[in-house]
Amino acid sequence: QVQLVESGGGVVQPGRSLRLSCAASEFTFSHYAIHWVRQAPGKGLEWVALISYDGSNKYYADSVKGRFTISRDNSKNTLYLQMISLRPEDTAVYYCARGGVAAAGTWAAFDYWGQGTLVTVSS
Amino acid sequence: QSVLTQPPSASGTPGQRVTISCSGSSSNIGSNTANWYQQLPGTAPKLLIYSNNRRPSGAPDRFSGSKSGTSASLAISGLQSEDEADYYCAAWDDSLNGWVFGGGTKLTVL
Numbered sequence: 001q002v003q004l005v006e007s008g009g010g011v012v013q014p015g016r017s018l019r020l021s022c023a024a025s026e027f028t029f030s031h032y033a034i035h036w037v038r039q040a041p042g043k044g045l046e047w048v049a050l051i052s053y054d055g056s057n058k059y060y061a062d063s064v065k066g067r068f069t070i071s072r073d074n075s076k077n078t079l080y081l082q083m084i085s086l087r088p089e090d091t092a093v094y095y096c097a098r099g100g101v102a103a104a105g106t107w108a109a110f111d112y113w114g115q116g117t118l119v120t121v122s123s
Numbered sequence: 124q125s126v127l128t129q130p131p132s133a134s135g136t137p138g139q140r141v142t143i144s145c146s147g148s149s150s151n152i153g154s155n156t157a158n159w160y161q162q163l164p165g166t167a168p169k170l171l172i173y174s175n176n177r178r179p180s181g182a183p184d185r186f187s188g189s190k191s192g193t194s195a196s197l198a199i200s201g202l203q204s205e206d207e208a209d210y211y212c213a214a215w216d217d218s219l220n221g222w223v224f225g226g227g228t229k230l231t232v233l
Contacts, residue, residue: 035222037168044125045160045168045211047222059221095167107215109158109173116167 009117022096030074033105038092127225145212157195
């Protein structure tokens with residue numbers, strides 16, 4: 001069964017940094033695009049970032065561009081989200097979600113999701 | 124303000140058919156496929172419909188999707204109490220060069 005397990009969330013002060021991880025198992029991680037999607041408390045889903053299967057292409061929502069960096073280590077089956085200059089409005093549950101296979105992966109539906117990790121930005 | 128527009132709420136009685144709409148534009152639903160996600164209370168989202176009208180393995184056939192022009196729809200027939208959840212549409216947006224979600228529709232089974 002495909003598994004995605006996020007970690008690294010917590011409480012952080014505005015302006016500080018945090019790195020989230022997403023450990024993948026039970027599928028060939030290096031073949032798939034992977035996304036970060038977040039959900040502020042009581043709000044809807046917001047797509048954050050996407051990385052292609054080989055890490056060569058990265059896409060970001062305008063709300064995080066220049067502050068967040070998505071990366072992956074295919075040898076460790078792990079996805080990362082480095083977040084800097086955090087703002088209170090970045091407070092949310094952050095989910096990683098699997099996209100599609102190989103070159104077409106960018107445009108495929110998100111077929112498996114992790115359970116999420118909560119990031120709270122507050123002084 | 125979400126790029127894709129959904130009604131904030133919908134409701135129906137058990138056994139009824141309910142439809143949820145998702146309105147977009149030529150840069151997202153108009154030129155790409157729409158996907159639908161179900162989020163039960165307190166859980167992570169789950170893929171319900173992909174490529175406008177295809178169901179992943181395990182999704183009940185009571186759920187169906189369609190697309191026309193720049194809008195997509197999710198239909199639920201034979202409504203059940205366990206269908207009470209939030210539903211989100213999503214599509215790739217060629218202008219934004221990223222994915223966009225609808226604001227979500229909270230479905231209540233009366």
